[in-house]
Amino acid sequence: MTAGRIAVLLPCYNEEAAIARTVEGFRAALPGATIYVYDNNSSDRTMAVAAAAGAVVRSERRQGKGAVVRRMFADIDADVYVMADGDATYEAGAAPRLVDLLVRDQLDMVVGTRVTEIAAAYRAGHQFGNKLLTGLLTRMFGQSFSDILTGYRVFSRRFVKSFPVLSAGFEIETEISIHALELAMPCAELPTAYYDRPEGSTSKLSTYADGWRILWTMVALYRSERxxxxxxxxxxxxxxxxxxxxxxxxxxxxxxxxxxxxxxxxxxxxxxxxxxxxxxxxxxxxxxxxxxxxxxxxxxxxxxxxxx
The missing domain is CATH 1.10.287 (Helix Hairpins)
Known part of the structure; x- marks a missing residue:
């Protein structure tokens, strides 16, 4: 089996220090793929740097990762979609393995679970929050993934085109997981390396504010689905x-x-x-x-x- 057209989707905001490395990493890992960088109102040179690195650069004015994902899924036509954050923290070299597993087993989503020994890359508080929310999701829906908040995922076309994105922010990963569970889609997970951010790149995640938004999204989706x-x-x-x-x-x-x-x-x-x-x-x-x-x-x- 062949993967067909592969699109790499990189949502980003103020990632001038990391976007070139991210684009170059995925271009080397997936030479035949088209790399799309969707800028979300960056105030630095992210768009120019991404274009210089060889990416197709587009923008989404509505603020929030969920808004960017909604736009990417609506605009881009491909057979396989690889999505990762544009901050150079995910292992671009693992993309061929994720794509091969998706195509070989005819899956709809492969989740790149984060594995790291760098404390600064994946802080203990974030790991605890992820485990807490993952456990809660399991209790709510009867099953879950081991890392529901990872931004590294590979999707089939039928996943992307049947997914009505409703979230606006970082709760999008939770909505993606619940969509897969509710439609009983065939999915898998593979461990992938998770790196520290390059110097000059800062996290956009607000631990407590976004944590509450994710929790509220889970409750709202539980009310809607159950x-x-x-x-x-x-x-x-x-x-x-x-x-x-x-x-x-x-x-x-x-x-x-x-x-x-x-x-x-x-x-x-x-x-x-x-x-x-x-x-x-x-x-x-x-x-x-x-x-x-x-x-x-x-x-x-x-x-x-x-x-x-």
Whole structure:
């Protein structure tokens, strides 16, 4: 099998110090590929340096990595897509192995998991946060990847063209992982080296702010993809609270035939009504979710498997 047209997608912002090395690395690793650099409002010479290194340079004005990925996936037509950050931290030399695995096994995504012994490249706090979020994703969706936040991935055409990118920022990697899990796409992982940034390049990731955004994205996608479980859990909690409040009232009523705490009785009634509404909302939204998933699946099936 052959990989066909390969596009290397490099989103970047203010990476003048690293973009040339990144472009040259992927050009050497994948000589037949077209290298695209999508600039996201850089204030330095990133675009000029990338063009001089031989990349096709384009720009996306909406700020955020998710916005850049949305634009790249919409604009570029290829059979295999290699995506990595333009900061020279990912192992460009591993790209042929990732592409070969995708094509040979007719997969839809191969994840380049990060392996490094350089503490400054992959800080302990980031590793802990990644493990925490990965474990949470596993509990939510029943399965996951070992590194859901890596920016190094290889996609099939049918993955890219069936993926409705909704995220705006660094939570895009989480959305990508959930999209693959929800459509039960064939995926794999390969360990790849992760390097420290070149001098003059700085991380754009805000540990706490982006961590909260990723966590919120996971909750929002869980609500969207698992509405019965999400709203059912809320309904159960409300019913339990209503039951606890109702016990003293029931005991008093059995002994006296009176309901002395009328406001509590009203609260119990309100909680029960809201619980029932939550349960029915989950059931209705589950039908909507299944319909939306079927549409995405049909879009996915319109494209051939890699190598065909």
């Amino acid at each position: 509405p019965v479980t999400f709203f059912g859990a809320i309904a159960i909690v409300l019913l339990l609270v209503a039951a606890l409040l109702a016990v003293p009232l029931a005991i008093t009523y059995m002994h006296t035939g009176l309901v002395p705490r009328f406001p509590t009785a009203v609260l119990i009634t309100g909680l029960t009504i809201v619980a029932v509404l939550c349960a029915f909302s989950g059931l209705i939204l589950d039908t909507v979710t299944k319909g939306r998933r079927e549409i995405k699946r049909l879009m996915y099936l319109q494209h051939p498997a890699p190598g065909e």
